[in-house]
Amino acid sequence: MSWPEGIEARPIDKADAEAWAELLAAREKVDQEGENYGADDLIEELDDPHLDAAHDTIGLWADGRMVAYGKVQATVTVVDVDRVRTEGTVHPEWRRRGLGTTLMRWLIRRAGEVHTAKHPDAAGEVTSGTISTNAGADRLLRNFGFEETRYFFDMKRPLDQPVPEVALADGFRLEAFDPSIDEALRLTHNEVFRDHWGSTPRDAESWKVWNTGARSFRGGSSYVVLDGETIAAYVLGYEWDADTEVTGIRELYIGQVGTRRAYRGRGLARAALAKVLAEAVQAGYQRSGLGVDADNPTGALGLYESLGYSVHGKWVTYRLPL
Structure with missing residues (x-):
């Protein structure tokens, strides 16, 4: 060049x-x-x-x-x-x-x-x-x-507002993330996001770098919903120290939320996210944030709005065919 x-x-x-x-x-x-x-x-x-x-x-x-x-x-x-x-x-x-x-x-x-x-x-x-x-x-x-091809919403939720109590469906249990389930969680995530635009399966190495092995990952603020030993749904939380330093606000960012296809429609992700938010309040976080595809096929936008999140900004993805 x-x-x-x-x-x-x-x-x-x-x-x-x-x-x-x-x-x-x-x-x-x-x-x-x-x-x-x-x-x-x-x-x-x-x-x-x-x-x-x-x-x-x-x-x-x-x-x-x-x-x-x-x-x-x-x-x-x-x-x-x-x-x-x-x-x-x-x-x-x-x-x-x-x-x-x-x-x-x-x-x-x-x-x-x-x-x-x-x-x-x-x-x-x-x-x-x-x-x-x-x-x-x-x-x-x-x-x-380049042309516009996809839109994503940046959503925020202040944690000084009450977190609704959401009952977990009978037969399921909520547990905090444990490293022993990491590989099962990776495979679950790949299955959940198989039909999401732009998503490709994470291999074990990239999963560690970008997800559960990242410096920002907060295992204590991440929960899975279990059916026996099967992961039915999950919510993973992250925190960036640089953000807190600049903004003065401790934010728990919800990096991934997912429910296996066979378990959708039972409110499992909603219960897990409500649990994560309640725990975030106790841990001293002041705000929660997340990003969502405007055309998410699982109705995630409505889920987040029902738990008090609102749109803070919009991101645009552009494409240029090769």
Whole structure:
């Protein structure tokens, strides 16, 4: 790629984590996406066994600081379409200089290379997401031919409001997460999300990195509903220290909620989530958050609204066919 004069481009490694975190903090002040990252969070991302950081990340540097970054995330398996996810940003002080356009060209090119190398026989597309209020990102993506394809709601619930008591159906029991059920939980999650847009099965390594082995995972704030020894439903909670540091609010983020198909319609996820919220209040959390697909086939939006969550923002996923 031909980068603007004065720009050094190189892959991101763990030694760059502090500079990367500073770039993301500068973005958040302007774009107000509600996401904050510490250096340790970013190092954890680089530990993803399926991320080839040497080829699939890029940091752009000027005057000794990171002024932009890009990242391409390949899928391990393909369900319907090989969706190669991309992300990136330009420091607010460096915007409107053509840097974002050049970075997007790099992301699209690299996504095409990844698709050709990993899943050449499947239909492929580049995807990218942004908060709906980011007009600049929307304009950039549309200029490259991207189109809106999916919408997600960011939902919040203050925990100073009473949590409703929800009785668990007879024959089931609620238990806090225990590492001994981790593999069964992974397989349950893969089954539950088999019909969700954009979801692909998690293998054991990526499950550890992004889910129950993540620094943000809170096992004590995660519950499963059991039918005998079978996991029927589950709710997994997370907490990001960087968010608390910036906002001053302890938020328990609900990362995954699911019910096996054979157990749907019995209110199991509702009972588990109500339990998690009640425990969060006792643990000193001030708020709960979660994200939901606007077209979720299980009616999750209605479930969350019934438990006091409301829409706080909207995210848009864009696609560009390869």
